[in-house]
Amino acid sequence: xxxxxxxxxxxxxxxxxxxxxxxxxxxxxxxxxxxxxxxxxxxxxxxxxxxxxxxxxxxxxxxxxxxxxxxxxxxxxxxxxxxxxxxxxxxxxxxxxxxxxxxxxxxxxxxxxxxxxxxxxxxxxxxxxxxxxxxxxxxxxxxxxxxxxxxxxxxxxxxxxxxxxxxxxxxxxxxxxxxxxxxxxxxxxxxxxxxxxx
Amino acid sequence: xxxxxxxxxxxxxxxxxxxxxxxxxxxxxxxxxxxxxxxxxxxxxxxxxxxxxxxxxxxxxxxxxxxxxxxxxxxxxxxxxxxxxxxxxxxxxxxxxxxxxxxxxxxxxxxxxxxxxxxxxxxxxxxxxxxxxxxxxxxxxxxxxxxxxxxxxxxxxxxxxxxxxxxxxxxxxxxxxxxxxxxxxxxxxxxxxxxxxx
Numbered sequence: 001x002x003x004x005x006x007x008x009x010x011x012x013x014x015x016x017x018x019x020x021x022x023x024x025x026x027x028x029x030x031x032x033x034x035x036x037x038x039x040x041x042x043x044x045x046x047x048x049x050x051x052x053x054x055x056x057x058x059x060x061x062x063x064x065x066x067x068x069x070x071x072x073x074x075x076x077x078x079x080x081x082x083x084x085x086x087x088x089x090x091x092x093x094x095x096x097x098x099x100x101x102x103x104x105x106x107x108x109x110x111x112x113x114x115x116x117x118x119x120x121x122x123x124x125x126x127x128x129x130x131x132x133x134x135x136x137x138x139x140x141x142x143x144x145x146x147x148x149x150x151x152x153x154x155x156x157x158x159x160x161x162x163x164x165x166x167x168x169x170x171x172x173x174x175x176x177x178x179x180x181x182x183x184x185x186x187x188x189x190x191x192x193x194x195x196x197x198x
Numbered sequence: 199x200x201x202x203x204x205x206x207x208x209x210x211x212x213x214x215x216x217x218x219x220x221x222x223x224x225x226x227x228x229x230x231x232x233x234x235x236x237x238x239x240x241x242x243x244x245x246x247x248x249x250x251x252x253x254x255x256x257x258x259x260x261x262x263x264x265x266x267x268x269x270x271x272x273x274x275x276x277x278x279x280x281x282x283x284x285x286x287x288x289x290x291x292x293x294x295x296x297x298x299x300x301x302x303x304x305x306x307x308x309x310x311x312x313x314x315x316x317x318x319x320x321x322x323x324x325x326x327x328x329x330x331x332x333x334x335x336x337x338x339x340x341x342x343x344x345x346x347x348x349x350x351x352x353x354x355x356x357x358x359x360x361x362x363x364x365x366x367x368x369x370x371x372x373x374x375x376x377x378x379x380x381x382x383x384x385x386x387x388x389x390x391x392x393x394x395x396x
Contacts, residue, residue: 007264008253011245018227020219029216031288033246034253034262041250045243047209048231052239055206055232064232066205090229 008034060131062107062124064089072096072104079103083131084141085157087111087150095143103141106131111149112156125157132162139166146172206232258329260305260322262287270294270302277301281329282339283355285309285348293341301339304329309347310354323355330360337364344370 008030015026033041050066057063058070065071072078082103086092092105108123120126132140140161144150158167173191174180180188206228213224231239248264255261256268263269270276280301284290290303306321318324330338338359342348356365371389372378378386 007245007248008262011242011249014242014245019230020223020226025218027288027291028218030249031262031286032217034249038250042247044209044212045246045250047205047212048243048246049240050205051209051228051232052236052243064206064229088229090225093225 057107057109061105062089062109063092063105077102080135081138082141083128083135083137083139084143085128085154086143087145087153091143091145101141103139104135108144108153111144111147111153113149120156120160123153125160128157129160129162132165137165139168142167142169144169146170255305255307259303260287260307261290261303275300278333279336280339281326281333281335281337282341283326283352284341285343285351289341289343299339301337302333306342306351309342309345309351311347318354318358321351323358326355327358327360330363335363337366340365340367342367344368 012023012026012030015021015029016023018026021029033044054066055064056066056068058065058073059068060073061070063070063072067074079102082101083106084095084101084103085106085108086095087108087110089107092107095101095105106124106128108125110118110123112118112120112123131137140157142154142157144154154169161167171194172187173194174183174187210221210224210228213219213227214221216224219227231242252264253262254264254266256263256271257266258271259268261268261270265272277300280299281304282293282299282301283304283306284293285306285308287305290305293299293303304322304326306323308316308321310316310318310321329335338355340352340355342352352367359365369392370385371392372381372385
């Protein structure tokens with residue numbers, strides 16, 4: 001394709017490799033950026049350069065941050081004593097959007113996998129255990145995905161945790177607004193088993 | 199949302215405003231960029247800065263280019279004598295992907311609109327007329343969208359063109375691979391009216 005400039009084509013190609021984008025949406029984005037008021041594209045580029053320079057995993061919890069300790073770990077208003085274990089930073093952000101949890105997090109960065117040679121050390125599980133001792137944690141919430149890999153990893157962590165600690169997992173059931181007819185059988189079975197008094 | 203850094207959140211917000219993206223896809227893209235090998239995000243940022251600096255409309259045809267005259271206008275192998283008029287740069291790129299047209303283009307940048315106060319000058323129609331005189335054009339292909347606005351603009355241009363010029367439009371009909379049952383009535387009617395010997 002001859003689009004009038006190799007840098008423009010290179011930018012489209014690079015954008016097309018981002019998750020959820022393809023050649024068509026990348027072309028649309030690049031054309032929109034070029035068509036906007038001057039400076040807006042340069043601003044986006046500068047912002048991206050700053051994030052590329054500074055974004056790194058929080059030394060304590062693994063959240064992405066542009067400071068060594070992320071704002072959640074650094075916030076004195078967050079409750080100590082509760083650690084919520086999640087697979088990814090995206091999961092942490094999803095929980096934060098819910099605003100229901102006021103403790104701190106621990107990001108594993110994945111799940112245990114013999115096939116991919118991912119062991120407990122790769123997921124920072126020893127670091128989690130040392131945090132539990134140091135930060136006087138009373139409850140660990142295992143908020144891993146409800147997948148086979150997530151639940152296998154959750155069981156491994158639950159077994160590794162010291163005695164006397166409260167260990168919980170997210171409730172499973174019908175999502176808010178969910179229609180039974182569209183739910184998978186496993187979820188319906190789990191919701192029925194965990195039924196509550198009305 | 200507390201995601202661990204205002205630059206990161208600002209980047210997500212900026213990406214979420216791009217066409218076709220929203221908060222969820224922007225978060226996914228930014229996390230993927232942070233998670234990739236170091237340098238890749240900086241590269242994308244540098245590429246974007248270069249395009250922001252250099253991309254501009256070709257002085258002759260209006261295609262986006264990082265040179266004053268775009269590679270298509272500048273290519274001596276392209277036929278002179280044929281100008282294909284399109285609404286947007288995206289349309290030009292779409293035609294180039296087809297590799298069927300070997301002449302040159304003229305990008306209007308929109309359609310005539312009394313409501314939005316867009317007149318012939320805003321679309322570079324006087325510039326098109328002077329190109330036709332200067333470049334010894336024999337055929338003008340009006341490749342505007344098959345919408346009311348596109349066809350109104352096409353008729354206006356056809357009326358403004360000098361006598362003795364061949365003026366054509368794209369054929370209308372059933373798309374390749376198209377199924378009649380899924381086509382709108384207008385397309386089927388147009389395809390039937392323009393039927394060919396088999």
